[in-house]
Amino acid sequence: MTGGTLILHRAGPGVTVQDEGRPYRLAEGLSRGGAADRLALIEAAALLGLHAPVAALEMAMLGCDVTCTAPTRLALTGARMAADLNGTSLAPNSTFWMTPEDRLSIGAARAGTYSYLTPAGGIQTSEIIGSRAAHLTAGIGKPLQAGDELPMGEDPDPNAPPMILRVEDRLSGGSVRVMPGPQSDLFDAETRARFFATEFRRARTGNRQGVRLDAEGPPFTTQTETLASDIIQPGDVQMTGDGVPYVLLSECQTMGGYPRIGTVIAQDLGRVAQAAPGTSLRFAEVSAAEADALWRSEADQLIALRKSVQPLRRDPHDIPDLLSYQLISGVVRGDEQGGTG
Amino acid sequence: MSDSPLPEILPHGADGILLRLGLSARESTVAAVQILRAAMEDACPHGVEEIASSLTSVYLRFDPARTTRAEVCATAQSIARGVDLSATTLPAPRHRWTIPVVLGGEHGPHFDEMVRATGHSDQRAREVLLSARLRVLAIGFAPGLPYMGLLPEAWDVPRLRDVTPKVPACALVAAVRQLIIFTNPTPTGWRHIGQTAFHGFQVGRDPATALSAGDEIRLEQMTPADLHGLQTDNPDGLGGARCEVLS
Numbered sequence: 001m002t003g004g005t006l007i008l009h010r011a012g013p014g015v016t017v018q019d020e021g022r023p024y025r026l027a028e029g030l031s032r033g034g035a036a037d038r039l040a041l042i043e044a045a046a047l048l049g050l051h052a053p054v055a056a057l058e059m060a061m062l063g064c065d066v067t068c069t070a071p072t073r074l075a076l077t078g079a080r081m082a083a084d085l086n087g088t089s090l091a092p093n094s095t096f097w098m099t100p101e102d103r104l105s106i107g108a109a110r111a112g113t114y115s116y117l118t119p120a121g122g123i124q125t126s127e128i129i130g131s132r133a134a135h136l137t138a139g140i141g142k143p144l145q146a147g148d149e150l151p152m153g154e155d156p157d158p159n160a161p162p163m164i165l166r167v168e169d170r171l172s173g174g175s176v177r178v179m180p181g182p183q184s185d186l187f188d189a190e191t192r193a194r195f196f197a198t199e200f201r202r203a204r205t206g207n208r209q210g211v212r213l214d215a216e217g218p219p220f221t222t223q224t225e226t227l228a229s230d231i232i233q234p235g236d237v238q239m240t241g242d243g244v245p246y247v248l249l250s251e252c253q254t255m256g257g258y259p260r261i262g263t264v265i266a267q268d269l270g271r272v273a274q275a276a277p278g279t280s281l282r283f284a285e286v287s288a289a290e291a292d293a294l295w296r297s298e299a300d301q302l303i304a305l306r307k308s309v310q311p312l313r314r315d316p317h318d319i320p321d322l323l324s325y326q327l328i329s330g331v332v333r334g335d336e337q338g339g340t341g
Numbered sequence: 342m343s344d345s346p347l348p349e350i351l352p353h354g355a356d357g358i359l360l361r362l363g364l365s366a367r368e369s370t371v372a373a374v375q376i377l378r379a380a381m382e383d384a385c386p387h388g389v390e391e392i393a394s395s396l397t398s399v400y401l402r403f404d405p406a407r408t409t410r411a412e413v414c415a416t417a418q419s420i421a422r423g424v425d426l427s428a429t430t431l432p433a434p435r436h437r438w439t440i441p442v443v444l445g446g447e448h449g450p451h452f453d454e455m456v457r458a459t460g461h462s463d464q465r466a467r468e469v470l471l472s473a474r475l476r477v478l479a480i481g482f483a484p485g486l487p488y489m490g491l492l493p494e495a496w497d498v499p500r501l502r503d504v505t506p507k508v509p510a511c512a513l514v515a516a517v518r519q520l521i522i523f524t525n526p527t528p529t530g531w532r533h534i535g536q537t538a539f540h541g542f543q544v545g546r547d548p549a550t551a552l553s554a555g556d557e558i559r560l561e562q563m564t565p566a567d568l569h570g571l572q573t574d575n576p577d578g579l580g581g582a583r584c585e586v587l588s
Binding site: 023024025026027028029030128129137138139140179180181182224226227228229230231233235253254255256263265266288291292294295297299300 | 351352353354355356357359361363364365366390391392393394395396397398400402404405406409410479480481482483484485486525542544549550553554
């Protein structure tokens with residue numbers, strides 16, 4: 001079972017293979033890792049008609065140039081990066097066909113941070129500890145570079161037409177729901193109230209472990225001096241020694257000694273991961289019961305998204321030069337309305 | 342069991358709860374965590390997917406599609422009530438590891454300072470470390486990184502104010518009655534008292550993580566020449582460590 005090879009001809013500094021990561025290893029000190037924006041992997045699976053997410057290329061801020069050695073469908077999801085196939089723009093949150101004659105070029109992020117290129121058969125590099133995901137802080141895998149060749153699985157439905165998915169915007173910051181965590185009560189009521197009333201900006205400091213948030217005003221501190229390190233997880237909003245919040249992302253450590261004011265709920269964590277430096281974020285308080293009521297399994301999210309996928313149709317008015325348009329290639333202009341965000 | 346503490350049960354994400362026995366790593370707390378974690382592992386509560394512990398708490402991740410927070414909290418509370426969390430006897434270890442180490446000298450630049458802080462003689466400090474029946478209290482911070490303890494009260498020495506920029510991988514470091522063997526070169530305020538060739542986590546090894554919380558650890562003296570030999574020929578990354586499986 002081979003679906004050919006994806007060849008990188010150029011790669012930004014933050015291009016890695018990512019999948020759903022390695023759950024069940026918290027007791028070994030290994031955080032789950034996996035895609036920084038998990039929903040983008042699920043969207044790709046929905047677009048490609050898959051019943052489970054597959055391994056993809058995650059691109060942080062900057063994309064890559066790729067060719068392939070066998071025809072396949074691919075999906076582009078997550079951050080909106082300038083992407084073109086042989087010079088023609090691709091729509092975000094859509095699938096397209098690619099053959100060995102084509103060259104895909106993905107540039108810088110125009111909105112959001114993490115973009116995902118998913119071949120229909122998935123990237124089929126060898127699994128390490130049950131996953132193909134690079135986990136850089138654990139020393140598993142490494143950033144990809146020009147010349148790397150990645151095996152792909154066979155496209156299970158190579159003739160399926162290009163599809164598109166309209167997704168709710170999560171690339172431009174906004175409001176993020178936070179539920180109480182084990183240490184919320186270490187912060188006094190005034191500090192908590194101020195936290196939920198503050199407008200933060202995503203700082204330049206940030207990576208797959210977590211992102212720093214900056215704000216005007218005094219720091220968010222507690223009175224606790226001798227706090228033992230405790231279990232931490234993605235979504236936790238941790239206040240460093242100087243009272244500056246960091247939201248932990250997929251590759252965070254498993255134990256940490258900084259107090260945490262609460263946990264960003266899973267549905268909204270992609271909004272934090274995708275916020276580019278300078279993007280404004282606010283936190284909205286929800287109770288544990290509200291968070292529980294909002295929870296949905298990723299399997300259910302995929303089933304719902306599969307129902308929302310639509311054929312990629314183009315309005316002739318949007319196509320300036322219909323005669324030169326390659327009707328077979330599934331590419332569109334980059335400024336069409338469907339599925340942006 | 343009258344003074345047996347019951348854990349605070351706290352939400353930790355929409356699919357998790359934390360059973361917290363304290364905020365700082367006191368001896369009674371650390372012991373209670375070991376007892377509580379073992380009880381949770383033995384009970385396998387319905388819908389619980391993953392159990393992990395820190396020095397002060399036990400974390401349960403559950404599948405909200407199979408159970409509810411209320412059910413997991415109730416089950417956890419009933420399991421906690423069924424064990425004596427004030428006991429001083431820890432659950433029997435499942436594994437006993439013996440890990441060779443060079444203490445002091447160039448391989449442990451903070452050893453002498455640590456010995457002074459404990460008030461022991463050099464000889465006595467070595468005896469304490471090499472005869473201690475340590476337990477892995479938690480694995481965390483980095484993959485496979487063990488927090489081991491607790492050493493006697495004399496070893497309750499705070500971390501250094503000034504962080505040592507880079508302590509090598511496999512270094513044995515000490516602070517606050519605990520020992521750690523680093524898995525990677527690490528900046529740290531813990532005192533570097535010895536050196537092993539023991540890699541707690543090695544990607545290509547199966548299992549990649551050698552130790553589990555609850556394991557017993559004994560340190561065994563080796564010479565700098567032994568260490569050099571293990572550093573140059575260490576195919577399993579265990580640095581000469583031996584593991585006995587206890588029933």
